[in-house]
Amino acid sequence: MADSRWDAIVVGAGPAGAALACRLSPQRRVLLLDRAPLQASGLPRIGESLPGAARLLLQRCGAFERFLAAGHAQRGATVSLWDSNEPRWFDHLRDPHGAGWHLDRTRFDADMRASAVDAGAVLIGDCGVLRATRDGGHWQIDCDASGESHRAPVLVDATGRTAAVVRQLGLARRIEDELICLHAYLPADMADTDQCTRICADSNGWWYSVRVPSGQRVLAFHLDADDAELRRLKTLPCLLEKARRHALLAAVLPLRADETVHARPAASAGLDWAALALTAPGFFVIGDAGLSFDPVASQGIFHALASAECAATAIQNADAPAARNAFIAEMTTVHAHYRQRLRGTYAAPIRYAQLPFWARRWRGPDLRSHEYEHAAKA
Secondary structure (H helix, E strand, O other), X not given: OOOOEOOEEEEOOOHHHHHHHHHHOOOOOEEEXXXXXXXXXXXXXXXXXXXXXXHHHHHHHOOHHHHHHOOOEEOOOEEEEOOOOOOEEEOHHHOOOOOOEEOOHHHHHHHHHHHXXXXXXXXXXXXXXXXXXXXXXXXXXXXXXXXXXXXXXXXXXXXXXXXXXXXXXXXXXXXXXXXXXXXXXXXXXXXXXXXOEEEEEEOOEEEEEEEOOOOOEEEEEEEEOOOOOHHHXXXXXXXXXXXXOOHHHHOOOOOOOOOOOEEEEOOOXXXXXXXXXXXXXXXXXXXXXXXXXXXXXOOHHHHHHHHHXXXXXXXXXXXXXXXXXXXXXXHHHHHHHHHHHHHHHHHOOHHHOOOXXXXXXXXXXXXXXXXXXXXXXX
16 A cells, blocks of 8 residues: 555454544544454354444444444344343333344444445455554554555554454453353244343343344353353253243243354453553554443443544544543543443342352452453463
């Protein structure tokens, strides 16, 4: 590439990085880099959703019309067995912002990248290993795959839970528990017309099930990484058998299915925001790279958009040092409020309060001896 100087380099082309590129590109030269190929993997993402409040954020990105045209499914009611032995219903239609949407995540990510390009960002995928350094008052990104170097006064880590740039720079991220999500995509069933999100507390974890826009039904169970039952539940018959003990889930699950159970880390993790304040000017961290949410909060994609909006405001501010401090203060506040609400959520199922899974969480973060991750240990 002939011109390798930019106003901002955003590493990570997921929702957070693409949203930030959308916001900055009309006034600035923005390079949006992704280490992986941009082609869709074909594997559905697990039942992710956006609340109605995301409408304004998508409008500010210039992505809302494309979002509506994608046909994401409107969220139905949420029915839960959490703090009571009787089902509780919440109708999202009563939300002043509207019901929100269940996302076709592959389509959503592709559309956000397309919106960023339409806004003027330059998008490069499949960059492979990227190396970040500080040189002469600018941030520099070296791409091993192409041999190119790019420089800008602003560098943003939007690489998700991998936090690739954060790790390279040696900044700390705190792992707040060791939650594992086991999930399966059950075949589409024409007889399954249920649009509800179903959530259910269990003795050693919690369940989630919903139909996604593809027509498939997601079944997910969240439990501790050291749970003795983890290995057995990685087979779908065992996962289904355990889920069907709950009438709330049994009503919508097939009698049998021949699908794969996937396992992925789902733990909360948060950046040491005080350490970020001590880094060289112009470095920002957004989305899951800064704060990855427990799935029970259902806030991951919304936070990606909201943190991108907050970073855009700071980057566009002429008083850059003060603006970045304001961004860090806002993210610190978001993290504190999230932790407080999460503890309250996990404290609610009183019937399970003394069991290990639940006690670990209502008592506070389950911090291991390796409380902070560093690049040297990654």
